Amino acid sequence: MNLRKYFIMGSQNCDHSPEDILEEAAKAGITAFQFREKGGGSLTGQDKLALGYRLRNICARHHVLFFVNDDIDLAEPLEADGIHVGQDDMRPEKVKEMYPNKIIGLSVSNQKEVENSPIQLADYLGAGPIFTTSTKEDAKQAVGTEWIKTLKQQYPGTPIVGIGGITEQNAAFVMEAGADGVAVISAIAGADNIETVIRRL
Numbered sequence: 001m002n003l004r005k006y007f008i009m010g011s012q013n014c015d016h017s018p019e020d021i022l023e024e025a026a027k028a029g030i031t032a033f034q035f036r037e038k039g040g041g042s043l044t045g046q047d048k049l050a051l052g053y054r055l056r057n058i059c060a061r062h063h064v065l066f067f068v069n070d071d072i073d074l075a076e077p078l079e080a081d082g083i084h085v086g087q088d089d090m091r092p093e094k095v096k097e098m099y100p101n102k103i104i105g106l107s108v109s110n111q112k113e114v115e116n117s118p119i120q121l122a123d124y125l126g127a128g129p130i131f132t133t134s135t136k137e138d139a140k141q142a143v144g145t146e147w148i149k150t151l152k153q154q155y156p157g158t159p160i161v162g163i164g165g166i167t168e169q170n171a172a173f174v175m176e177a178g179a180d181g182v183a184v185i186s187a188i189a190g191a192d193n194i195e196t197v198i199r200r201l
């Protein structure tokens, strides 16, 4: 499972075609993608599903891992490789019961969340927000790269991706702290030159 360059996106993050953005990102070397159609201006129902199919197919063609965010019901029709859930989403125990063979990603932002989570069921942890972000409407306080070190010490065998405010300028600090990858939305979705950003990340 290669989570090194993990791109997350929904149509609400794009100022032009999400398909074109993902195609360019996939060609430039992202290793994983999460379909996160959520927040102001996002699609719902059949439109969401239809976009999901199109993005899923782009990932399949480029051998990029495909995850769905939150919406567990999309996992089967979109043949997702995995599902990412946070503290307010379906519990990992339930996700595992429904999809024993899919990769499970779980967000943890602080020690209390770790203590309330079945970490052993998570195939990877999403740690953040590492830096301040304006992309997620209800983002928690930034926790800094120390949080990655703390998690890695406790769970050395579990892959960790940093998320939140990560750019080509600060990604190295996240990796130096022990992350296995960086998860980004705006750094790629909003890039003037996607190829350059992905190469530098």
Ligand SMILES: Cc1ncc(COP(=O)(O)OP(=O)(O)O)c(N)n1
Pocket (backbone or CB within 6 Å): 006, 008, 034, 036, 038, 069, 070, 084, 085, 086, 087, 088, 089, 105, 106, 107, 125, 126, 127, 136, 161, 163, 183
């Ligand atoms: C890789 C990764 N890490 C963390 C998150 C955040 O998940 P969550 O806290 O459930 O917030 P939403 O993304 O659902 O708004 C993520 N999506 N991906």
Ligand SMILES: Cc1ncsc1CCOP(=O)(O)O
Pocket (backbone or CB within 6 Å): 128, 129, 132, 133, 134, 135, 136, 139, 163, 164, 165, 166, 183, 184, 185, 186, 187
């Ligand atoms: C989904 C999510 N979870 C924690 S921060 C965040 C948003 C990340 O977006 P960006 O990479 O643009 O800061």
Ligand SMILES: [Mg+2]
Pocket (backbone or CB within 6 Å): 069, 070, 084, 085, 086, 087, 089
């Ligand atoms: Mg969530």
